[in-house]
Amino acid sequence: MGLLSLSIWLPIAFGALLLATGRDNNPGAARWIALLGAVISFAITVPLITGFDNASAALQFSENLMWIERFNVRYHLGVDGISVWFVLLTAFITIIVVVAGWEVITERVHQYMGAFLILSGLMVGVFSAADGLLFYVFFEATLIPMYIIIGVWGGPRRVYAAFKFFLYTLAGSLLMLVALVYLYYKSGGSFDIATWHKLPLGLHAQALLFFAFFAAFAVKVPMWPVHTWLPDAHVEAPTGGSVVLAAIMLKLGAYGFLRFSMPIAPDASREYAWVIIALSLIAVVYIGLVALVQQDMKKLVAYSSIAHMGFVTLGFFIFNELGVSGGLVQMISHGFVSGAMFLAIGVLYDRVHSREIATYGGVVNVMPKFAAFALFFTMANCGLPGTGGFVGEWMVILGTVKLNFWLAAIAATALIFGAAYSLWMYKRVYFGDVTNDHVRELTDINAREFGIMAVLAIATLWMGVYPKPFTDVMHTSVTELLKHVALSKLQ
Amino acid sequence: MNAMNWLVVYPEALLLLMACAVALVDLFVTDPKRRPTFWLAQLSLAAVAGLHLAYYDGGATVYGMQRMMVSDPMGHLLAFFATVAVMITIAYAQPYIASRDMLKGEFFTLSMFVLLGIGVMCSANNFLVVYLGLELMSLSLYALVALRRDHGVSTEAAMKYFVLGALASGFLLYGLSMMYGATRSLDINEVFNAIGRGNINTTVLTFGVVFVVAGLAFKLGVVPFHMWVPDVYQGAPTAVTLLIGGAPKLAAFAITIRLLVEGMLGLAVDWQQMMIVLAVASLVIGNLAAIAQTNLKRMLAYSTISQMGFMLLGMTAGVVSGNTLSAGNAYSSAMFYVVSYVITTLGTFGLIMFLSRSGFESEEISDLAGLAKRAPWLAGIMTLFMFSLAGLPPMVGFYAKLAILQALVTTNVTGYVVLAVVAVMLSLVGAFYYLRIVKVMYFDEPTDASRPLQGGGVSALLALNGVAVLGFGLLPGGLMAMCRDAILRALAT
Numbered sequence: 001m002g003l004l005s006l007s008i009w010l011p012i013a014f015g016a017l018l019l020a021t022g023r024d025n026n027p028g029a030a031r032w033i034a035l036l037g038a039v040i041s042f043a044i045t046v047p048l049i050t051g052f053d054n055a056s057a058a059l060q061f062s063e064n065l066m067w068i069e070r071f072n073v074r075y076h077l078g079v080d081g082i083s084v085w086f087v088l089l090t091a092f093i094t095i096i097v098v099v100a101g102w103e104v105i106t107e108r109v110h111q112y113m114g115a116f117l118i119l120s121g122l123m124v125g126v127f128s129a130a131d132g133l134l135f136y137v138f139f140e141a142t143l144i145p146m147y148i149i150i151g152v153w154g155g156p157r158r159v160y161a162a163f164k165f166f167l168y169t170l171a172g173s174l175l176m177l178v179a180l181v182y183l184y185y186k187s188g189g190s191f192d193i194a195t196w197h198k199l200p201l202g203l204h205a206q207a208l209l210f211f212a213f214f215a216a217f218a219v220k221v222p223m224w225p226v227h228t229w230l231p232d233a234h235v236e237a238p239t240g241g242s243v244v245l246a247a248i249m250l251k252l253g254a255y256g257f258l259r260f261s262m263p264i265a266p267d268a269s270r271e272y273a274w275v276i277i278a279l280s281l282i283a284v285v286y287i288g289l290v291a292l293v294q295q296d297m298k299k300l301v302a303y304s305s306i307a308h309m310g311f312v313t314l315g316f317f318i319f320n321e322l323g324v325s326g327g328l329v330q331m332i333s334h335g336f337v338s339g340a341m342f343l344a345i346g347v348l349y350d351r352v353h354s355r356e357i358a359t360y361g362g363v364v365n366v367m368p369k370f371a372a373f374a375l376f377f378t379m380a381n382c383g384l385p386g387t388g389g390f391v392g393e394w395m396v397i398l399g400t401v402k403l404n405f406w407l408a409a410i411a412a413t414a415l416i417f418g419a420a421y422s423l424w425m426y427k428r429v430y431f432g433d434v435t436n437d438h439v440r441e442l443t444d445i446n447a448r449e450f451g452i453m454a455v456l457a458i459a460t461l462w463m464g465v466y467p468k469p470f471t472d473v474m475h476t477s478v479t480e481l482l483k484h485v486a487l488s489k490l491q
Numbered sequence: 492m493n494a495m496n497w498l499v500v501y502p503e504a505l506l507l508l509m510a511c512a513v514a515l516v517d518l519f520v521t522d523p524k525r526r527p528t529f530w531l532a533q534l535s536l537a538a539v540a541g542l543h544l545a546y547y548d549g550g551a552t553v554y555g556m557q558r559m560m561v562s563d564p565m566g567h568l569l570a571f572f573a574t575v576a577v578m579i580t581i582a583y584a585q586p587y588i589a590s591r592d593m594l595k596g597e598f599f600t601l602s603m604f605v606l607l608g609i610g611v612m613c614s615a616n617n618f619l620v621v622y623l624g625l626e627l628m629s630l631s632l633y634a635l636v637a638l639r640r641d642h643g644v645s646t647e648a649a650m651k652y653f654v655l656g657a658l659a660s661g662f663l664l665y666g667l668s669m670m671y672g673a674t675r676s677l678d679i680n681e682v683f684n685a686i687g688r689g690n691i692n693t694t695v696l697t698f699g700v701v702f703v704v705a706g707l708a709f710k711l712g713v714v715p716f717h718m719w720v721p722d723v724y725q726g727a728p729t730a731v732t733l734l735i736g737g738a739p740k741l742a743a744f745a746i747t748i749r750l751l752v753e754g755m756l757g758l759a760v761d762w763q764q765m766m767i768v769l770a771v772a773s774l775v776i777g778n779l780a781a782i783a784q785t786n787l788k789r790m791l792a793y794s795t796i797s798q799m800g801f802m803l804l805g806m807t808a809g810v811v812s813g814n815t816l817s818a819g820n821a822y823s824s825a826m827f828y829v830v831s832y833v834i835t836t837l838g839t840f841g842l843i844m845f846l847s848r849s850g851f852e853s854e855e856i857s858d859l860a861g862l863a864k865r866a867p868w869l870a871g872i873m874t875l876f877m878f879s880l881a882g883l884p885p886m887v888g889f890y891a892k893l894a895i896l897q898a899l900v901t902t903n904v905t906g907y908v909v910l911a912v913v914a915v916m917l918s919l920v921g922a923f924y925y926l927r928i929v930k931v932m933y934f935d936e937p938t939d940a941s942r943p944l945q946g947g948g949v950s951a952l953l954a955l956n957g958v959a960v961l962g963f964g965l966l967p968g969g970l971m972a973m974c975r976d977a978i979l980r981a982l983a984t
Binding site: 067068070071108111133137140141144147148151158159162166171175178181184185 | 864867871878883884890893894896897900903911912922923926930934967975
């Protein structure tokens, strides 16, 4: 078994073990097994980055076995500079989620932990699949644990949110399934993604494929106007669910654009790039304004996620290295920052059981340590230089300037809106006098919460101050991808 | 060529013999749980299954009984799965019917006769033999539906099933007689050759095809011939619902292949059009009506209708623009679909039976409320079944749908690609009501605190069934290859 197989199947095995052995009367054991599983799974992924050859754009650590002979589906795994960081990010966030749910989740602990570990393995599978059908299997299978997580441990409208999440995503991906089967036919019976990259296709076929993939990935990212499931899912999901959703699951969609849409249908991608750019800018500006008026903290961060993901898709479809690398950096840093934002909301929610901004005020007086962390992540969320949030947005804006100054100017307004909604929320929740007894009775974060906040803060700072390790790994793969996309595949 | 060749019918002969033996032995059984009868029936079925598997492995195509019967890999593979399905059905059913005072020897004997009918249909090479097998199966099933004599709904369901089933048989027989009139033969190969030679009265032939397709559609339970399905599924004792929903689907598929493909492939243009209409109508009505149901068995009945519609889509893609290059691909996809559907259905109804106790049927969707808290294992297994029916990877149901979509798209005809898109969009609708079952089990609070009765053997079988649904999903290659192999050999003759 190769490293990638292990990083997929080990968390799944631990998850299955938890489901099989866990009982409601031994939650402690379930927590420790889950932590052990998450830490080992993360440790396995570390050699992926230390042993990664930055100079090569080829798939590394690849494993290639026949899986379903009838359709020539292969169990083909591998990571390149684009995907390798996400494997690590997924395993890393899983540890955070397990620790974050430590004392908070008291009901069906083994199922909660098991679902997250299985989800983690499946998402690693999405990022490392080099076979179209294998990708689809992992991509779809992630819906099942997430559906259960939102529905079982979620808030009052959890059922509605869980259904909406599931059906929205499924609608998009079913069209992608037809596209995959069509490519299978066109390529003469292969599900290999690399083969599809080389496959010549007419513009009409490319356009159909492009929009079928668009349906799947735009919902997942999510892009305006198919974003409406995300605020619901985020608000109702338990803290851990929101963290995984924001930090990893949204990235599956963006990753899909890079892996499928752009290289398989390059001509259609260039032809219809304006659609994506327009929708991205709407997301950046309009959703930024929507975030401004939210009363619910989680909803506000959810809308801010959509706006930030708008930057990612914008960066991808301007077709230069700054844009694509910037989008990727933004994806990783958003993973840390949005995860931390949701954790911060979770910390408050666990104590007060309200997400309304209006119920808070003056939290800094009773929770100084926590407020400091919250300020740091809020600043990162609005893209303060020196934090991870700045680097990605800056690269994308620079890349856009190369294409068109005015587009860049519109995109740059996001920095203003981002600062406005983030800081205004911070002001209302944390500053001022203590407004009510709930807030007065708050206790500051304990060592466990301090630990996860600190780890995320370090990661965010690292990305902001020294992003070179990240961009170095991406560089070769991104250049190759752009070279490939620049070539026409028309017959 | 006209040899009797008894070897061909050994499995059926053994089954007939053992069915009679089981009926006789049961007369002397005093055990209220009927264990001797149960084990004798299971042993005989296991032997029959073994025979079918051995014949399938042999791989030869042999005609027997003066060309009335054919022994080929496809027939034996389907009969093998049907036998296993009946074995599993009986195993699930025994505690259920025992607790309802329905456990008589008849249940076992009639189930074995159902299987005998299925076996005959699977290896029929003659219109009359097809009809004979069909009637043997149907009549046994009518009696089984009425097993709960003193129960109003059950009796009504039996009546409805009988009347509509007889009508369908009439349709089929009428169609077959027209085919006979046009081609002057009842032998399936002869009919195929006659159609190929041409100069036949095409009006009669086309009429015949229409009636045959209508008759088959009744048996498969697809729209607009689906009226009996919800009532019978709901009204019959769950054990019998399982018997109807499992093995007979394999038989219906077998005779569809025998009649339409082996006999009338030359008329594919005609029957494929009808199939497209039937399939799309079934997908629409089945999926939409299932949403409105509160009774679990009724919901599953509508789900069956839509599933059969999806399967039929595979049957429509065999002959494209006049050539049969894609036939093997299309029909083996449909066969894989049926087999994986049966595996999943067995588990679903088995679980419903497992949850019910004496005096409590557990057939409303709300009866499953909070199952994840009461019995996490069962809820987990049911979740696997539901996601498999919805076509989510990595369950076997996904690969079944994938195979059908693949068959449609690889025809490279725009119309078929549109059909594929329609089919996936309707399966999105379907996902909703399967998800609702999961929702009820996981998200709702339990309404009663009772745990299901502990039956070690049955729960182990259920777990095995769940593992099969997941296992064939993780490694579907073997089963797919078997179906493909069987269909290719059937087409080659």
